[in-house]
Amino acid sequence: MKILIAPDSYKDALPARDATDAIARGLRRALPEVEAIRCPMGDGGEGTLDALLAATGAERRKTEVQDALGRPRPAAWGWQPATRSAFIELAEASGLQQLARDERSAMHSTTHGVGELIGEALDAGAERLLLTLGGSATNDAGAGMLQALGARLLDAAGQELPAGGAALERLERLDLAGLDPRLAGLKVDTAVDVDNPLLGHRGASAVFGPQKGATAEEVTRLDAALARFAYFAASALGVDHRGLPGAGAAGGMGFAARAFLGAELRPGIELVMNQVGFDALLDDAELVITGEGQLDGQSLAGKTPVGIARRARLWGVPVVALAGRLGEGWQAAHDEGISAAFALADGPMSLDEALSRCAELLADRAESVVRLLTACRRA
Incomplete structure (x- = not known):
C-alpha cells in the first residue's frame, strides 16, 4: 500500500517534517510493509x-x-x-x-x-x-x-x-x-x-x-x-x-x-505543490494523509489540507486530514475532497498537554486510520 504523507506544520507543536515522521511511525505500527511517501508541505507559513x-x-x-x-x-x-x-x-x-x-x-x-x-x-x-x-x-x-x-x-x-x-x-x-x-x-x-x-x-x-x-x-x-x-x-x-x-x-x-x-x-499551497512535483507523487497513491493545527471554515480559503484535497480529487485519491482541532465549519472540507477528518485529542486535555503530545497523538491517529482501512478491505 502506497500512502502519501503531506501535512503542514502544527502551530506551536511540530514543524511539518516532524509531523510527517510521526504519521509515518503510526502507519508502520499498523502496517509494517506500507510504502510511506514523505512530503512535508506548507501554504506560506512556517515550514x-x-x-x-x-x-x-x-x-x-x-x-x-x-x-x-x-x-x-x-x-x-x-x-x-x-x-x-x-x-x-x-x-x-x-x-x-x-x-x-x-x-x-x-x-x-x-x-x-x-x-x-x-x-x-x-x-x-x-x-x-x-x-x-x-x-x-x-x-x-x-x-x-x-x-x-x-x-x-x-x-x-x-x-x-x-x-x-x-x-x-x-x-x-x-x-x-x-x-x-x-x-x-x-x-x-x-x-x-x-x-x-x-x-x-x-x-x-x-x-x-x-x-x-x-x-x-x-x-x-x-x-x-x-x-x-x-x-x-x-x-x-x-x-x-x-x-x-x-x-x-x-x-x-x-x-x-x-x-x-x-x-x-x-x-x-499551489506554489509549493508545483515546486515539489506533487502530481507525480500522487501517481499510484492509494491514500493521502494531511493535516495542520486546526481545520475549520477558514481552511477553504487556501490552507494546506484543502489545497491538497482539491488536487488529489483530480487524481481520484482519497484524503484523510488529521487536525489538532476541528473548528467551526470544518465539515465544508468534505465538499473539497477530504474524505474524513479526525481531531488528535484522545480525551479531555489542556492546550499545553495537546501541544506537548502532538507527535504521539498524530502517530496514534494515523495508526487507527490504517487499521480501519485494512479492516474494511478484509470485510
Missing part, C-alpha cells in the same frame, strides 16, 4: 521554506535580522544561484511561533526583519523572489519591511514612526525616495494562505489580530491605522490594493507585497 529547499535543492543561508519585537535572531532563507532565485519565509523573521504567548503584540510587532532578508537576497544578486506569507506575529501591513528597505514613514513633526501597526495611526507622510532601487528589477511571487482583504470585518486586524494578542479595542485601532497607511500608499502609488484578495495575509503583508514590490499573490 514552507523547508519544503521549498527540499524540492529545489536551493542553498540554506542564515542572516541575523530583527524578530517581530526588534530583537536579533538568525533567520534562514534560500538561494538558488543558477536561477538567481531567493526563497524567503516571513515566519523565519517575523513569526508568531518565535514569541511566547505573553509576548504577542499585534500593536507593536514589525516586519522589519523580512525587509532585511530581502536586502540580503538583493545583495546576493537575486532577480526572482518567492516570498511566503503566513504564521506572522505582525499587523503592520509591511510597514517595517518598507523601513528596512529604505522607505520613511513620518509623523506630523517629520519624525520616523516607531515599529508596529499602531504607530501608523500617526502617519502623515510616506517617503519612498530612499526605497532600494534594486527592487525595480526583482520579480516577486508571493505565496499566501488566505484570501482576506486588508480592512474590514474580514480584514487582517479583525480576523487575525486577536491571534496575535489584540483586544477588541486594539483591533478597531489597528484597522483604522492600516486604512490610514493604505490611503497614503494609494496616494503615493496611484493605485489602491486594499480590497485585493490576499492583501490581509500576514497582517497586511500581502498588501505591501503587491503595492510596493509588484508581487503576484498566489495560493501558497
